[in-house]
Amino acid sequence: MRRDTFLKALAASVAVGSLPQPSWASANLKMMIPANPGGGWDTTGRALGKALQDAGVASAVTYENKGGAAGALGLAQFVNASKGDGNALMVMGAVMLGGIITGKPPVTLSQATPIARLTSEYNVFVLPADSPFKTMKDVVEAMKKDPGSVKWGGGSRGATEHIAAAMIAREAGVDAAKINYVPFRGGGEAVAAILGGNVSIGGSGYSEFASYIESGKMRAIAVTSGTRLKGLNIPTLKEMGINVEIGNWRGVYAPPGITPQQRKALTDMVVAAMKSKAWAESLEKNGWTPAVLTGPAFDEFVEREFATLRMIMVKSGMI
CATH class of the missing domain: 3.40.190.150 (Bordetella uptake gene, domain 1)
Structure with a gap:
């Protein structure tokens, strides 16, 4: 040795x-x-x-x-x-x-x-840069009108971002069983779907989206932490009046x-x-x-x- x-x-x-x-x-x-x-x-x-x-x-x-x-x-x-x-x-x-x-x-x-x-690690929700939605409020309002019209993309069924989406729906008075959640087998697949506009909104840990957020290809609109993540200007769900906090x-x-x-x-x-x-x-x-x-x-x-x-x-x- x-x-x-x-x-x-x-x-x-x-x-x-x-x-x-x-x-x-x-x-x-x-x-x-x-x-x-x-x-x-x-x-x-x-x-x-x-x-x-x-x-x-x-x-x-x-x-x-x-x-x-x-x-x-x-x-x-x-x-x-x-x-x-x-x-x-x-x-x-x-x-x-x-x-x-x-x-x-x-x-x-x-x-x-x-x-x-x-x-x-907490989850961050992102939109593709050219999304018609600008904020999580926009996403929630669209979901209230038609739950199936909003495609949530993330990890497998039962992932923390899936649970967070269901909790957001419940807070908004929407039947969580009706949300349109699209599971992916890996972060690479989810990123491709978000960038390609195949889902309306994506969720995962910040580390998986960081380079795309920094380059402007994705827009971070919410984080599932109780307070804002250090050094990042991403609003929490709670400060938007959505009482959801969940960690990974x-x-x-x-x-x-x-x-x-x-x-x-x-x-x-x-x-x-x-x-x-x-x-x-x-x-x-x-x-x-x-x-x-x-x-x-x-x-x-x-x-x-x-x-x-x-x-x-x-x-x-x-x-």
């Missing part, structure tokens, strides 16, 4: 309070990204892979994209093909929970092993059947990666808020999120 690589691994392990494990420096990690290229999970998974290498806890990271059904297809492949593999991780988050609630797939998160929550978060899971020692090693590796320069750069570049949570606290958080999202969906008429 190169001396500088060893020193990086040692420094990272000291930071997380454990001795370096021999497998770290030679670890060849496999990263399942249960979405098509170009979206938030894809960006997160590849940023994490880079951070793991920067921290010296992985020598190589390979990626596999498997989009569809709010991550359920990738989850099923991960659970069935990676059982017991202590060198495998899968990106997941609030979108997957929503998809599981609405889609009820045969394979669920309870069959995999929780590792860590990584980041939190992303994390990683390991396969089923790993040992407690393997789970601890993977958790320590991820925590070490969160302390790396590469990860700090990714947080700043993408506008992500660090939200690291591991161990039993993360397990309990996921359980609460399932309950909360299910309640929101029921109230919004989605299920």
Whole structure:
């Protein structure tokens, strides 16, 4: 092992309070990204892979994209093909929970092993530059007249932007079951649909739209946070009189059947990666808020999120 690589691994392990494990420096990690290229999970998974290498806890990271059904297809492949593999991780988050609630797939998160929550991010709603709509008020008024006339574009059914659209409809007195929501398998597809005018309004994390907003190809009209995002002049739904606030978060899971020692090693590796320069750069570049949570606290958080999202969906008429 190169001396500088060893020193990086040692420094990272000291930071997380454990001795370096021999497998770290030679670890060849496999990263399942249960979405098509170009979206938030894809960006997160590849940023994490880079951070793991920067921290010296992985020598190589390979990626596999498997989009569809709010991550359920990738989850099923991960659970069935990676059982017991202590060198495998899968990106997941609030979108997957929503998809599981609405889609009820045969394979669920309870069959995999929780590792860590990584980041939190709010959704931004955008219009194509040549849209006849100028504000969220315009969108809501059109939806009131004819719910089907407004095409909402975003991630899979049950994604946070889908839930937010349903909540906006409910606040406006519109039957959420009648909204015209168009799901996409990845951020790249959603962006293309927005730019091409195939949907009326699109929703996702700011990082996925940032370059298009800055270039003037998209116009940001609302954010789902309680207060305006730092450095961005995008109004919140609440300040427009629409009482909707919902956040998105992303994390990683390991396969089923790993040992407690393997789970601890993977958790320590991820925590070490969160302390790396590469990860700090990714947080700043993408506008992500660090939200690291591991161990039993993360397990309990996921359980609460399932309950909360299910309640929101029921109230919004989605299920």
